[in-house]
Amino acid sequence: MTETQRKIGFVVCLVTIVLALLDLQIVSAATVPIVRDLDPAHGIDKIPWLVSAYALASAAMLPLYGKLCDVHGPKRVFTAAIATFLLGSALCGAARSMDQLIAARALQGLGGGGLMSITMVVIAHLKGPGEKDSGRGTNTGGLIAGGAMAIGPWIGGLLADHANWRWIFYVNLPVGVAVLASAAFALKLPEHQVRRPLDYLGAGFAAAFSSALLLMTDWGGKKYGWTSPEIMGLALATAVTLALFLWRQLRAPDPVLPLSLFRVRELRLGFAVQAILGGAMMCAIYYVLIYLQVARGIASSSAGLFLVPLAVGLGAAGLLTGPLGARGWSARTFTLSGTATTALAFALLATTTGPDTSLWLIRAELLLAGLGFGQLVGQLILLVQDSAPRHQLGVATTSIRFFQTLGNALGTAVFGTVLARFYAGHGPGGDITALAHLRGAAHAAGVQAFVEATRVVFWGGAGLMAVAAVLAWRLPQPPELPREPSRRSSVGAVGTA
Structure with missing residues (x-):
């Protein structure tokens, strides 16, 4: 590829990942208008499937996407994933019932599983032989990740309130068509002539x-x-x-997922840290929002704005990793620093969270957590891509996203069980759902018990990140020569956010 084609290809990858990130965020803000339009009587019961259908289809395709990249080459799989995502988006916008919308979301998820995972494989091929990167791509990737996380729910609410919820899906179509056309011109990636059975x-x-x-x-x-x-x-x-x-x-x-990959020390440790990171990110995002709504009485729309400091932290980490990488910081150094920073943020949340904690302190702790997460997500992908055999680059790259998905699911379940059982053992009313109906001293006691349960959850997040720090310490020392950051790391912070 020419330098111009590589630059266009890089922009194509950034836009593709923004599509994926925004689609994950903006739908949650429009569930009420969707139900009111399609099925006001019974649609509320189907809302969980609106989210689950996309997540299940996306996760199910991840292992196969990696293998398809290694067998057929990343460009064909990349364009097929985008085309599938766009078809699903069009059908979502045209849905006339909740069942049709859920089925279309599943189809959209089949393509969405490749928007972030395959894009990272494509980026790994964009770096030219011997090419150096000034870190500009890393900065852009981190800022885009933070920006998409912050504005996604806001865009969804804006479209739902002032246009129509269907535009949440239709807006993907012109952007996606432009991405496909640009990819056809710019991406000149290797294609494998020898076909292997899948x-x-x-x-x-x-x-x-x-x-x-x-x-x-x-x-x-x-x-x-x-x-x-x-x-x-x-x-x-x-x-x-x-x-x-x-x-x-x-x-x-x-x-489809060669177990020989786990013989490589960097890969098995990288997969493990990524899975832990997935659970910890859910802990930081999901349970902070629950605390704000249950213990502080903040509306869900206003509570979502507390994610802005987290997003700012991710963006700031994107700005810092490029210059620090140019000065010799390795993926191991960033992983150690990121896990330690995130563990500290969780420990502060566990120590300071209470019924009357300053909301600015909560924002500051989320900013610190974002700085930790921002150091990890891109560097773990870079670590895996640098350590994987070249002919298994696709499956290794998509596997790290797969392990993060499993970590998200397990983290949500484990922490949710801890929260519910601690409250059931120490709070009035039996379970958390009864807290909203308590009054006076009973309500105050319930809030205190809920806060204590939340602290236990945050201590669990700190413990998880401490384990991740130990795993990061076991990563091999990098070579003596300082490494320059590559374009592969530039979208790492976006791809797993």
């Missing part, structure tokens, strides 16, 4: 495992009790499909 059976087992796990963690303790037949059945399905997936990977001639 492990579709292994991909099916991986999809079944991830779907069962996500449903179990999403429904457990909410829609069904943890000991209910439905959740126990999903737990059994998760265990069985995981065993079948591992068995298939050991026997398949060309497995």
